[in-house]
Amino acid sequence: MAIIFDEQNKTFTIHTEHSTYQMQIDPYGVLLHLYYGRKTKGCMDYLLQKQDRGFSGNLYDAGNDRTYSLDVLPQEFPTWGTGDYRSTALIVRGQDGTTACDLRYRGYRILSGKYGLSGLPAVYGAEKEAQTLEVVLEDGRTGIQVTLLYGVLPKYDVITRSAQIINTKENIIYLEKAASACLDFVTGKYDVISFYGRHAMERNYQRIPVSHGNYVIGSRRGTSSHQYSPFLILTEEGTTEDAGACYAMSFVYSGGFQAEVEKDQFGQNRMLMGLQPEQFSYPLNTGEVFVIPETVMTYSRNGLAELSQNLHRCFRNNLCRGPHKEKVRPILINSWEASYFDFDGESILKLAEEAKELGIEMLVLDDGWFGKRRDDNRALGDWQVNEEKLKCSLGELSAKIHAMGLKFGLWVEPEMVSEDSDLYRAHPDWALQIPGKNPVRSRNQLVLDFSRKDAVDFIFDSITEVLDYAEVEYLKWDMNRSLCDVYSAAAGYQGKVLYDYVLGVYDFLDRLLKRYPNLLIEGCSGGGGRFDAGMLYYTPQIWCSDNTDALDRLQIQYGTSFGFPISAVGSHVSAVPNHQTGRKTPLSTRGAVAMAGTFGYELDLGNVTEEEKEEIRQQIKEYKQLAPLIQTGLYYRLSNPVTDEVAAWEFVSEDGTQAMMQAVMTQIHGNMTGNAVKWKGLEEEACYQDAESGELYYGAALMETGILLPIKNGAYQTFRILLRKVGS
Numbered sequence: 001m002a003i004i005f006d007e008q009n010k011t012f013t014i015h016t017e018h019s020t021y022q023m024q025i026d027p028y029g030v031l032l033h034l035y036y037g038r039k040t041k042g043c044m045d046y047l048l049q050k051q052d053r054g055f056s057g058n059l060y061d062a063g064n065d066r067t068y069s070l071d072v073l074p075q076e077f078p079t080w081g082t083g084d085y086r087s088t089a090l091i092v093r094g095q096d097g098t099t100a101c102d103l104r105y106r107g108y109r110i111l112s113g114k115y116g117l118s119g120l121p122a123v124y125g126a127e128k129e130a131q132t133l134e135v136v137l138e139d140g141r142t143g144i145q146v147t148l149l150y151g152v153l154p155k156y157d158v159i160t161r162s163a164q165i166i167n168t169k170e171n172i173i174y175l176e177k178a179a180s181a182c183l184d185f186v187t188g189k190y191d192v193i194s195f196y197g198r199h200a201m202e203r204n205y206q207r208i209p210v211s212h213g214n215y216v217i218g219s220r221r222g223t224s225s226h227q228y229s230p231f232l233i234l235t236e237e238g239t240t241e242d243a244g245a246c247y248a249m250s251f252v253y254s255g256g257f258q259a260e261v262e263k264d265q266f267g268q269n270r271m272l273m274g275l276q277p278e279q280f281s282y283p284l285n286t287g288e289v290f291v292i293p294e295t296v297m298t299y300s301r302n303g304l305a306e307l308s309q310n311l312h313r314c315f316r317n318n319l320c321r322g323p324h325k326e327k328v329r330p331i332l333i334n335s336w337e338a339s340y341f342d343f344d345g346e347s348i349l350k351l352a353e354e355a356k357e358l359g360i361e362m363l364v365l366d367d368g369w370f371g372k373r374r375d376d377n378r379a380l381g382d383w384q385v386n387e388e389k390l391k392c393s394l395g396e397l398s399a400k401i402h403a404m405g406l407k408f409g410l411w412v413e414p415e416m417v418s419e420d421s422d423l424y425r426a427h428p429d430w431a432l433q434i435p436g437k438n439p440v441r442s443r444n445q446l447v448l449d450f451s452r453k454d455a456v457d458f459i460f461d462s463i464t465e466v467l468d469y470a471e472v473e474y475l476k477w478d479m480n481r482s483l484c485d486v487y488s489a490a491a492g493y494q495g496k497v498l499y500d501y502v503l504g505v506y507d508f509l510d511r512l513l514k515r516y517p518n519l520l521i522e523g524c525s526g527g528g529g530r531f532d533a534g535m536l537y538y539t540p541q542i543w544c545s546d547n548t549d550a551l552d553r554l555q556i557q558y559g560t561s562f563g564f565p566i567s568a569v570g571s572h573v574s575a576v577p578n579h580q581t582g583r584k585t586p587l588s589t590r591g592a593v594a595m596a597g598t599f600g601y602e603l604d605l606g607n608v609t610e611e612e613k614e615e616i617r618q619q620i621k622e623y624k625q626l627a628p629l630i631q632t633g634l635y636y637r638l639s640n641p642v643t644d645e646v647a648a649w650e651f652v653s654e655d656g657t658q659a660m661m662q663a664v665m666t667q668i669h670g671n672m673t674g675n676a677v678k679w680k681g682l683e684e685e686a687c688y689q690d691a692e693s694g695e696l697y698y699g700a701a702l703m704e705t706g707i708l709l710p711i712k713n714g715a716y717q718t719f720r721i722l723l724r725k726v727g728s
Helices: 304-318 345-358 394-403 422-426 453-468 494-515 550-561 587-594 610-632 699-704
Strands: 003-006 011-015 019-025 031-038 090-093 104-112 131-139 144-153 158-167 173-185 190-198 201-209 213-218 231-236 246-251 257-263 269-275 282-284 289-300 332-334 362-365 407-412 474-477 520-523 541-543 600-602 634-637 646-652 658-665 687-690 696-698 718-725
Touching: 003 104, 011 131, 031 173, 031 289, 158 173, 158 282, 158 304, 173 246, 173 289, 190 213, 190 257, 190 550, 201 550, 231 257, 231 269, 231 304, 246 257, 246 269, 246 304, 269 289, 282 289, 282 494, 289 304, 304 634, 332 345, 345 362, 345 394, 345 610, 362 474, 394 407, 407 453, 453 494, 494 520, 550 587, 550 634, 550 646, 550 658, 587 610, 587 658, 587 718, 610 658, 687 699, 696 699
Parallel strands: 332 362, 332 600, 362 407, 407 474, 474 520, 520 541
Antiparallel strands: 003 011, 011 019, 019 031, 090 173, 104 131, 131 144, 144 158, 158 289, 173 269, 173 282, 190 201, 190 231, 213 257, 231 246, 246 289, 257 269, 634 646, 646 658, 658 718, 687 696, 687 718
16 A cells, blocks of 8 residues: 555555655644655654754643654654744635734545546546545634545655645635645755746756755746746755755646745755745635645656656656647647748648658648737737638638648737727726736737636637537647736635636636547746646646757756656757757757757758758658657756856666667867767666667676767767667
8 A cells, every 4th residue: 555544643644655654633633744764664653853942932722841842853844833934835814904824633534546636637546556644624713624635656655745725714814825845854964956947947956055044946937937947956965967965845836836946944954835925815615615726756776867757757657637648749830930920821732732741741821820920019919810811711721731741830819908909998897907007018919818808708618619510639829928017807715716716727728628628738937838737737848948959958848858748848940040049059959959849940941952851851751760769758957058168968778778879069179179079878787789780788887888979070969869778
């Protein structure tokens, strides 16, 4: 069994294949956290240290025992108002303005299979692969009841956490802060790894020592954001890719979040993940239930590579859904960088013909096909096909593209509205904007109020009317601004709007997938502005960044790989000079970088030379052969593209029969020195053969000394070595 309750010691112990998690109900009914780490046995309450600490308050129930203080003890779900002055998981405000909540243990259940969450995405697991632990806590004074949810997927070394909060009394309460996961560490020295960025330069790796005080990242933008990823890693000092203990938290939510690491007065460390508390004040009336979005946790004692692989497997197999999650995705050409808004039906058909001739499998019609959308200043919300521009219906255009043997995809931005639109003129109250205040514009558009059902239903009906009359296999769901001026004309209390907005987005996506079960949706928010585990539940791939520059993408995709599977990374080959940076890189390099993702093209094929067309044909052929290894293989980071002369990464098949290394020279100098790339994840005693040269190598030698890359002239040269295990 993965979950064990010991009646004598009052401990709950959760085992995965390589980790153990333990908590204990203490004599006062407080649920204390004891341990999370490598797999072990026994009761670990010896880790609790009780001592009289100045200015650390004592629980009233403890009487004269001044050694008992929740300001010092490790807890499972700390709340404000118990004498714990550290960052807490829950703050509840009563009608009288007080903010005290003292939760005590009431009961538990162990269930087969993984819990689900109403209206929210969550990891799933069948009865034979997962278990659920429910622990009920209650504050007798306020009537607040909290059910802590733990989902266990042993084979991935993954434990998920969520909580349901119920108001059981005849009053109204307000949730002011709600985190789904808290980890307390009473010993140890740690570093924290986070991923910061901006539009077109997302998920940059940052590692700093944990020092006294609070390290806090988050998003106040209404989405998970370009600026910080809702993903955090805590590592022991000295942990590397291949050795050392590390812990990860990933928030399965696409709205505002807050992640914290706090080192307290006694050198203890607390790690929290949950909702962004700013602009959040959620009312609960009698009997109402609030669900805190899920946090996925995993532990590795063998370094960061294994930590990432745990999450990759879990997300790919037990978070992504639908028929596409395990399939090789179609290789597509997107019309955006080929023509932007300057297209008609004829030019799109010409692009499709050129794509078909090269072996591309899908054409995606990007922005500009609807309403009076001549530029990005108008018509968002008017989801009627502009047949005058296309010179045909969308159904006819789709049919012509399918007749060529291609699939057809479409761009949409359902959450936005232009002031210059028929929708806004008819329903200005459907936009998020504060009465009497001029709205903050971004990209000359406003945000539709997805917290109100009538607005969501209207947009759903408008878009499905288009999809019902055109064969569309792929939808690119974009979202091109942050939320501001958060005011809903339909909400009685504004503190709930941001959370309800995200539920509205999820409801729309869920209904869309039920109506079109074979539809592949790619998430996008100006590229990587909503690249999070929550979106993966609905969109098994996400456009990684609007920046398609191969060198910048090395860094962006490096950071992304720590928390998200390669099969989720939308990545395309684009034209040079690159439209975002002006940099020129070889087509071979652009192809190699894009192959560390879903792979496609984003350029005007009419401007491609015959030599380049032949190279594109070869890239497509190679990717089709390599895609199963790329999408499902174990991923290893072999270097740091920011600091090293060579950016290198590797895929190893789960059965160990194949391994592929790709590398890009990020720097070039006169009289270059040699660069050896050490392999990882191979069998030490196994013999491997280079698929191209026939050269034989042994696993131990490849991992010890690596292979020297050839020295080539020219900037940004790329290399690929595919090995097959001899005898397999």
